Amino acid sequence: MRRVVITGMGIYSCIGKNLNEVKESLYAGRSGIGIEAIRTEYGYRSPLTGILERPVLKGVLDRRLRTGMAEEGEFAYIATVEALANAKVDNLYLEDNEIGIIYGNDSSAKAVIEAHEIIKEKKDTTLLGSGAIFQSMNSTVTMNLSTIFRLRGINFTVSAACASGSHSIGLGYMYIRNGLQDMVICGGAQEINAYSMASFDGLSAFSVRIDEPTKASRPFDAHRDGLVPSGGAATIILEEYEHAVQRGANIIAEVVGYGFSSNGTHISQPSNDGCLKAMQRALDDAGMKPSDIDYVNAHATSTPIGDTNEAIALDALFSASRPLISSTKSMTGHECWMAGASEIVYSTIMMLNSFVAPNINFETPDEHSAKLNIATHTVNKEINIYLSNSFGFGGTNSALIIKKV
Amino acid sequence: MTRQEIIDTTNEFLIDEIEVEKDSIAEDSRLKDDLGIDSLDFVDIAVIVERKFGFKIKAEEMMSVQTLGEFYNYIDSKINQ
Numbered sequence: 014m015r016r017v018v019i020t021g022m023g024i025y026s027c028i029g030k031n032l033n034e035v036k037e038s039l040y041a042g043r044s045g046i047g048i049e050a051i052r053t054e055y056g057y058r059s060p061l062t063g064i065l066e067r068p069v070l071k072g073v074l075d076r077r078l079r080t081g082m083a084e085e086g087e088f089a090y091i092a093t094v095e096a097l098a099n100a101k102v103d104n105l106y107l108e109d110n111e112i113g114i115i116y117g118n119d120s121s122a123k124a125v126i127e128a129h130e131i132i133k134e135k136k137d138t139t140l141l142g143s144g145a146i147f148q149s150m151n152s153t154v155t156m157n158l159s160t161i162f163r164l165r166g167i168n169f170t171v172s173a174a175c176a177s178g179s180h181s182i183g184l185g186y187m188y189i190r191n192g193l194q195d196m197v198i199c200g201g202a203q204e205i206n207a208y209s210m211a212s213f214d215g216l217s218a219f220s221v222r223i224d225e226p227t228k229a230s231r232p233f234d235a236h237r238d239g240l241v242p243s244g245g246a247a248t249i250i251l252e253e254y255e256h257a258v259q260r261g262a263n264i265i266a267e268v269v270g271y272g273f274s275s276n277g278t279h280i281s282q283p284s285n286d287g288c289l290k291a292m293q294r295a296l297d298d299a300g301m302k303p304s305d306i307d308y309v310n311a312h313a314t315s316t317p318i319g320d321t322n323e324a325i326a327l328d329a330l331f332s333a334s335r336p337l338i339s340s341t342k343s344m345t346g347h348e349c350w351m352a353g354a355s356e357i358v359y360s361t362i363m364m365l366n367s368f369v370a371p372n373i374n375f376e377t378p379d380e381h382s383a384k385l386n387i388a389t390h391t392v393n394k395e396i397n398i399y400l401s402n403s404f405g406f407g408g409t410n411s412a413l414i415i416k417k418v
Numbered sequence: 419m420t421r422q423e424i425i426d427t428t429n430e431f432l433i434d435e436i437e438v439e440k441d442s443i444a445e446d447s448r449l450k451d452d453l454g455i456d457s458l459d460f461v462d463i464a465v466i467v468e469r470k471f472g473f474k475i476k477a478e479e480m481m482s483v484q485t486l487g488e489f490y491n492y493i494d495s496k497i498n499q
Contacts (some may be wrong), residue, residue, distance in 0.1 A: 140465050
C-alpha cells in the first residue's frame with residue numbers, strides 16, 4: 014500500500030502569519046483573540062473574534078489573479094506559498110508536474126453580501142465587477158489557487174462545516190494511497206469578517222466573556238460559555254512517500270490513519286458516539302491501538318455541550334493510556350473551515366519540536382474533563398504519534414492520525 | 419470634459435486600477451494585443467467608467483473600439499453628445 018507523507022506546511026493565522034511565529038505562540042500559550050467593535054454595532058451578541066489582518070497582495074500577484082479572490086482565498090494563497098516553498102516546489106516544478114488540490118472551505122459570505130449591496134443600490138449586475146462570481150462561490154479557494162499555481166490534477170473544495178479542513182486531508186490521503194495522485198495540496202480556509210459569522214452568533218453559541226477576550230475560549234473548563242469564531246488558512250502538502258524520497262523532498266511526517274462518521278442525529282449538537290466511531294476508524298485504518306497515541310489535539314471549541322460529548326468519547330477510548338490532550342482552540346478560537354487543517358499544522362509543529370501546547374484557560378475541570386489528562390501548561394515531551402479530531406454541523410466527524418517518520 | 423481630461427482620467431485608471439504597463443499606453447495601442455486587456459478586464463472597466471464618467475458602456479458599442487485612441491473617442495462621444 015502506498016504511503017502518504019507531509020512534505021510541506023504553511024499557515025496564516027491569528028497566532029502567527031508563518032510557521033515560526035505560530036511555533037513561538039503555541040509554545041508560549043499566546044492567545045490570538047480580541048474584540049472587533051464593529052460586530053456590536055452590526056448587531057452581534059459577542060464581538061469576540063480571532064484578530065487577523067487581510068494580506069496586501071497588490072505588487073505580489075497580478076491583478077487578474079487577485080481579482081477573483083475573497084479574503085479566505087488570500088489567506089489560503091499565503092499559506093500555500095509557504096507550504097510550496099517548504100516542499101521545495103517552485104514554478105518550474107508546477108509547470109512540469111501534475112499536482113492536485115483538495116481544500117476545505119464552506120462559505121464566502123462577505124463576497125455575496127457585498128455583491129447584493131451593489132445590486133440593491135445600482136440595480137445593474139454589470140456593475141458588480143469581474144471578481145464577484147469567483148469570490149462568491151464556496152469553491153473560490155480551489156478555483157483561484159489552481160489558476161495561480163497552474164495545478165492540473167484533482168481540483169475541488171470540501172465543504173463539511175468545521176470538519177472541512179480535516180476531511181480535505183483525509184481525501185488527499187485517499188487519492189494518493191489509491192494511486193490517483195502523487196501530490197495533493199490540502200488545507201482549510203476561513204473568512205474572518207463580521208458578515209460571515211452573524212447567523213452563527215444568532216444561535217447564542219459564542220462566548221460573551223467580553224471583559225477578558227484572551228480568557229474567553231476555554232475548552233473543557235467548567236466555566237466555558239461558548240466558542241470564539243476565528244479564521245485564516247492552513248495548507249498541508251501531501252505526497253506519495255517514494256515520490257518524495259526520489260525528488261529529495263523534506264519528509265515532515267506521515268499520515269497513517271483517517272476515520273470518519275456522521276452522527277445522524279441533531280444538526281448542531283455533537284454526539285459522543287459519532288466522535289468515538291471516527292476516532293476508532295482512524296485507529297483501525299492506522300492499524301493502531303489507543304495506547305499508541307501520545308497526544309490528542311481535541312476539537313473542543315469551548316461550548317458546554319460539544320466539549321462534554323468529546324470528553325466522554327475521549328475517556329471511553331483513552332481512559333487506560335491517558336495521552337496528553339489539549340485544544341489549541343483555547344488560543345486560536347474556532348477556526349471553523351480552516352480548523353481541521355490548521356490543527357494538523359499546530360500538532361505537527363509540536364511533534365517536530367517535542368512539546369505539547371497548553372489548553373490555556375483550563376482552570377476548573379468539570380465532571381467529564383476531570384477524567385482527561387489535559388495539558389494545562391506547555392509540556393516538553395517527545396511525541397511520535399498524535400490524533401486530531403474535527404467535528405462539524407450536520408454531525409460530520411473526521412479524525413486523522415499522523416506520525417513521525 | 420475636454421478630450422485631454424478624458425485621456426488623463428482614462429490613462430490614470432488603466433495604470434492604477436487595471437494595472438496596465440505605463441509604457442504600453444499610446445493612442446494607437448491595441449486594447450487586447452498591446453495593453454493585455456481581456457474580457458474580464460472589460461467587465462471591470464465598465465464599472466470604473468460608470469464611476470468616473472457617469473455612463474454605462476454597452477458591449478455592442480465597444481465592438482468597433484480596437485485601440486486606446488478609439489476608446490478615448492468613444493468616451494468623448496458618450497459624455498459630450
